[in-house]
Amino acid sequence: MNTFFLSNTPLFHGIREDEIREMLSCLNAREKTYKKDETVFRSGSSITEIGLVLSGSVNIVVNFYWGNSHIFGHVGKGQVFGENYAAIPGKELICDIVACEETEVLFLNMRNMLTTCQRGCAFHTRIIQNLLRISAQKNLSLSTRMLHTASKSLRERLLSYLSEQALEQGSVHFTIPFDRQQLADYLAVDRSAMSNELSKMQKDGLITYHRNEFTLSEAARHE
DSSP states (O other), X not given: OOHHHHHTSSTTTTOOHHHHHHHHHHTTOEEEEEOTTOEEEOTTOBOSEEEEEEESOEEEEEEOTTSXXXXXXXXXXXXXXXXXXXXXXXXXXXXXXXXXXXXXXXXEEHHHHHSOOTTOXXXXXXXXXXXXXXXXHHHHHHHHHHHHTTOXXXXXXXXXXXXXXXXXXXXXEEEOSOOHHHHHHHHTOOHHHHHHHHHHHHHTTSEEEETTEEEEOGGGGGO
């Protein structure tokens, strides 16, 4: 296990490598690799573990009764997923967790994580604090997505999302984690209509793009 990598993830932030090695046994840590499009957690199941992405990435996919689906979120390398459901015994997932590419996941027992050991060690308390911080950040991200999809205008939805990505990555030139279909799902729009709108936005001088690389122009600020 690469404890140096783990020490630089939000979940293990502030915890030394020797402490992490000790914790992994306490948390019943196990690793598993998934192929692209393979389901990690399935809707309708209940879970007792959270997942930490060691390599690759996963999408949180909500499937609706009539067969269509929306991507509700993206979890990249070093990030965790499933913590809200694992924290509530018996709570059934309302979404699928699906590998976007070949992905390696570290699973950790949630109950052991939330129950401080008898020694009351400081690093165990620290991981609980880190988990709370992660949960709060995800709530903020969910609020941000709601802002992206609040507008009825397709162009405004795209500009809202692209502007947020530019701010998050600190540059007008940035890479998004979604392909076209995934972006359309995330923004809850039709893919063809979205692709047409992106072409119009580029023609209007608001953006330039190639695949998932985008650049916002100064004109986009005034839209």
